[in-house]
Amino acid sequence: MRGKMGQFFEITVSEGNHMAPDGTGNKNGTIVAGRDLSLSFGGIKALSNVDFQVRRGEIVSIIGPNGAGKTCLVNCITGYYRPQKGTITYDGRDITGLPSYRIARLGISRTFQNPSLYPHMTAFDNLMLARYMHTRTTLPEAMLFFGRSRREEIEGRRFVESIISFARIQDLSNRTVATMSYGQRKLVEIARALAMEPRIIFLDEPMSGLDEVMKELVAELIISIRNQGITVVLVEHDMQVVMGLSNSVIVLDFGQKIAEGSPDDVCRNSQVTAAYIGGIVAGRSC
Secondary structure, three states: OOOOOOOOOOOOOOOOOOOOOOOOOOOOOEEEEEEEEEEEEOOEEEEEEEEEEEEOOOEEEEEOOOOOOHHHHHHHHOOOOOOOEEEEEEOOEEOOOOOHHHHHHHOEEEOOOOOOOOOOOEHHHHHHHHHHHHOOOOHHHHHHOOOHHHHHHHHHHHHHHHHHHHOOOHHHOOOEHHHOOHHHHHHHHHHHHHHOOOOEEEEEOOOOOOOHHHHHHHHHHHHHHHHOOOEEEEEOOOHHHHHHHOOEEEEEEOOEEEEEEOHHHHHOOHHHHHHOOOOEEOOEEO
């Protein structure tokens, strides 16, 4: 991704990224996986012996009723929680228990159920904050603002401009977050997650609270992200979105994985029907 700042948002594949030349990714490769994950809060089992895998270049949805453990699973992967048991691997590397800042630097970014932005800063400045994890400027250089400090600032601003253009939020760039609608804040938060240069991005309920027009904008952005070769994992309750966008679906219930597979396979699963879906989802009889 580095090296094209200020021109357009383009993935430049680094060694070990295993992306196909067309940017769709190696569909046979696993980028993130979990084995035997368990997490408890007192006597409450948030996760119980959960296994999962996410393939490169796909859109994967994690679904389940409220309290099923979806966000807990994402929190374990992204370093906000440490599972009491089990392992999480990223690109074959064990990242179990690593702090969130180290996981972010490896190429894993996320959004939250409620947008977590600085309300009195502009969208542009919120995205710039995401760039500083990539800077190598020392304190004296930053104070004098010359050499590497000046170069990294210019490159960072150009890169953020390219992300803003990619996410089609140019009209929000210089607005403070506090003046934006809820849906606009969600778009800005997704853009900020992209500014971290992820290889995989976790979106926690990106469609919640949005009207149909804004849902369509977010869905288009998610597809565009995947088309750039970035793996996308959704935690989502809108089943029409899940079935329409996902390559695969992971289903949790009471902290346990009860199904994993294609949207059609999951929709036909009797356990899923009983636990969560019921009836007709996106035109599919379940």
